[in-house]
Amino acid sequence: MKEIYKSLFTPFKIGNVKIKNRFVMCPMTGTAIINNNEFNYEAEKFYLERAKNGVGLIVTAPSMIFDMWGRGFWLTEAKDAFGTPLRNFVNKIHEEDARVFMQLGVGLGRVIYPKPVEFIKGANIENIKIAASKLRNVWDTSMVHRALTTEEVKTLRDNTILAAKMAKDAGMDGVEIHAVHEGYLLDQFAIESMNSRTDEYGGSLENRMRLACEIIKGIKESCGEDFPVTVRYSVVSKMKGFNDGALPGEDFVEFGRDYEESIAVAKILEEAGCDGLNADNGTYDSWYWAHPPMYMGRACNLEDVSFIKKHVNIPVICAGRMEDHAVSAKAVSEGLIDAVGVARQFLADSAWIEKLKADKEDDIRPCIACHNGCLGSLLQGKGLSCALDPSVMHDEEYKVMRADKAKKVIIVGGGIGGMEAARILTLRGHKASIYEKGSKLGGVFNAAAAPDFKEADKALLAWYEKQMKELGIDVHFGTEVTKDVIEGETPDAVIVASGAAPRKLSFKGEAEGQVVSAIDFLLGNKAVGKNIIVVGGGLTGCEIAYDIARKGGNVTLVEMTDKILAAPLLSAANSNMLRDLMKYHSVEIITSAKITEINGSKAVVECEGKERIISVDNIIVSAGYIPNQQLYEDVKNICDTYIIGDASKVGSLLDAIKAAYKAAMEI
Ligand SMILES: Cc1cc2nc3c(=O)[nH]c(=O)nc-3n(C[C@H](O)[C@H](O)[C@H](O)COP(=O)(O)O)c2cc1C
Numbered sequence: 001m002k003e004i005y006k007s008l009f010t011p012f013k014i015g016n017v018k019i020k021n022r023f024v025m026c027p028m029t030g031t032a033i034i035n036n037n038e039f040n041y042e043a044e045k046f047y048l049e050r051a052k053n054g055v056g057l058i059v060t061a062p063s064m065i066f067d068m069w070g071r072g073f074w075l076t077e078a079k080d081a082f083g084t085p086l087r088n089f090v091n092k093i094h095e096e097d098a099r100v101f102m103q104l105g106v107g108l109g110r111v112i113y114p115k116p117v118e119f120i121k122g123a124n125i126e127n128i129k130i131a132a133s134k135l136r137n138v139w140d141t142s143m144v145h146r147a148l149t150t151e152e153v154k155t156l157r158d159n160t161i162l163a164a165k166m167a168k169d170a171g172m173d174g175v176e177i178h179a180v181h182e183g184y185l186l187d188q189f190a191i192e193s194m195n196s197r198t199d200e201y202g203g204s205l206e207n208r209m210r211l212a213c214e215i216i217k218g219i220k221e222s223c224g225e226d227f228p229v230t231v232r233y234s235v236v237s238k239m240k241g242f243n244d245g246a247l248p249g250e251d252f253v254e255f256g257r258d259y260e261e262s263i264a265v266a267k268i269l270e271e272a273g274c275d276g277l278n279a280d281n282g283t284y285d286s287w288y289w290a291h292p293p294m295y296m297g298r299a300c301n302l303e304d305v306s307f308i309k310k311h312v313n314i315p316v317i318c319a320g321r322m323e324d325h326a327v328s329a330k331a332v333s334e335g336l337i338d339a340v341g342v343a344r345q346f347l348a349d350s351a352w353i354e355k356l357k358a359d360k361e362d363d364i365r366p367c368i369a370c371h372n373g374c375l376g377s378l379l380q381g382k383g384l385s386c387a388l389d390p391s392v393m394h395d396e397e398y399k400v401m402r403a404d405k406a407k408k409v410i411i412v413g414g415g416i417g418g419m420e421a422a423r424i425l426t427l428r429g430h431k432a433s434i435y436e437k438g439s440k441l442g443g444v445f446n447a448a449a450a451p452d453f454k455e456a457d458k459a460l461l462a463w464y465e466k467q468m469k470e471l472g473i474d475v476h477f478g479t480e481v482t483k484d485v486i487e488g489e490t491p492d493a494v495i496v497a498s499g500a501a502p503r504k505l506s507f508k509g510e511a512e513g514q515v516v517s518a519i520d521f522l523l524g525n526k527a528v529g530k531n532i533i534v535v536g537g538g539l540t541g542c543e544i545a546y547d548i549a550r551k552g553g554n555v556t557l558v559e560m561t562d563k564i565l566a567a568p569l570l571s572a573a574n575s576n577m578l579r580d581l582m583k584y585h586s587v588e589i590i591t592s593a594k595i596t597e598i599n600g601s602k603a604v605v606e607c608e609g610k611e612r613i614i615s616v617d618n619i620i621v622s623a624g625y626i627p628n629q630q631l632y633e634d635v636k637n638i639c640d641t642y643i644i645g646d647a648s649k650v651g652s653l654l655d656a657i658k659a660a661y662k663a664a665m666e667i
């Protein structure tokens, strides 16, 4: 292990529980060990794999005290799940020398995403419309939540205390209370602007913190003083108002919890018996702090979390893109934080800690902070996984099995889909070769990875290239594959991963070189002026608009439909941040609009029957892609042929990797 990382591999304690290193696996919904009151065997496999690979402490995803979909059941009724299955699980985690805390979800209140109510059997929208006070839902502001009655608050408290006792009896090393964090129910009690109660749970800070404190004290009474209770905690809310987040560096007046109150809250929690804070920032209104996308820098919450650590005497864990290990190690060695909270990197690579320890950092498949396979999929009701690894939480479905007979497979196209197919095929024992017509691996992902906020994308490309080399996969550059090539090579199977061509647009009156494709712009093939119109409000168009605007360009985004950022699995954490960034950097967004004509440095934009004249030096076109399917049509009858990724249907990286995996598993 590198000397600079040594502090990360030293033990620390939460209460009396000794944890072998400073790595805490943070909870992720979708992996609750008791879910819907049943023991979750898929989650057990998921956690065990990470325990075998060096994690010090696992905090399991929240098991909800009362069913979040309003079906009326309480966690404390799940006696079977808390029995032998949970006890066995804890024992297996301990055998790997890891520790495990169970996160207890005290409720969501106004932050529940109501859409799944439509497809979850027995879900009852009326039962979930509760909150600390009368508040609007963060996702659907027309939905109003009622305040819990005092009696309901006490029932919730008592059930949380009982669930903690059940977790302790099953051998859990501790519990984490979810959450004075992210604007969840307990946070709605804690934050003044969200709590207008007139009973003992509203008004003064002491009253607003009463529920959290009664829960902690009650657990200590029933489980013993030395049973650790941590709290998931947001240092500050980073809110300008409801549904209005504050960006890094933005000047604003805090609408939620500010620094001064946070010091008081942290001290109140410590005084009540809390043994540690698992901390970051934000609420659902400023979701990108708790769920940082690629536009947010690494270690984005470190400064605020280390601020709060100075005011308490209990261990403080810091989460939020903490995968710059040198920064994390320094923060630990300087005592700024006690441990590093990591979530998504455990999805992108279950063995990343062992690789770090073994000085094989380049072998860690980096999380790219896209949220497509995790948060985005969850909100679409598709369950948690990872865009880079579909086997996450789908172990059986995507298990890599050795092939009975080794086959010769030609992969046409060296983009991510092609490389993933080659990787899986090789792991299965096949002989895979990539034919890439360009001179570089990565395909269109090279353009996507170009902006400087995409450093994780660049690391992913480097990871794939290294895998190709280490697995001994032949890559033929500058080779255009035709039917003749396939007939000459006589492979057993062909995977066509030839990608898609950017859709070209031309405009009446455009000057030569004035219209540039998004790919040419991103790859730096064409220089552009200061006044830019980006055509197309998808993810690529918006990222280009933001990138140019933050570097001083005047940008107008013209989108034909009435929506921007409409990609299906795009998480609100990513899209909200990109929207806020574009607004902050004065990108003008015109929807339901199109360019009808260009006259020199003026563009005519038609929007809902009206014309606008906009100054323009260049137009950057990001209007989607057209699949390259000709080769597939030419060769599909010669041998076993598959078409994957954008060549099949233009989609996301997740789609390309999933399709590659499936094709490689079928051969
Ligand atoms: C899909 C997903 C679900 C999450 N669910 C929870 C949760 O239920 N409780 C919680 O405290 N944090 C939850 N988080 C937040 C993570 O614990 C973590 O703080 C966050 O992802 C930032 O860390 P990272 O950058 O290492 O991923 C979730 C994160 C993700 C990606």
Ligand code: SF4
Residues within 6 Å of the ligand: 344, 345, 347, 348, 366, 367, 368, 369, 370, 371, 372, 373, 374, 375, 385, 386, 387, 388
């Ligand atoms: S889906 Fe994206 S953000 Fe989520 S873990 Fe995988 S790479 Fe990271």
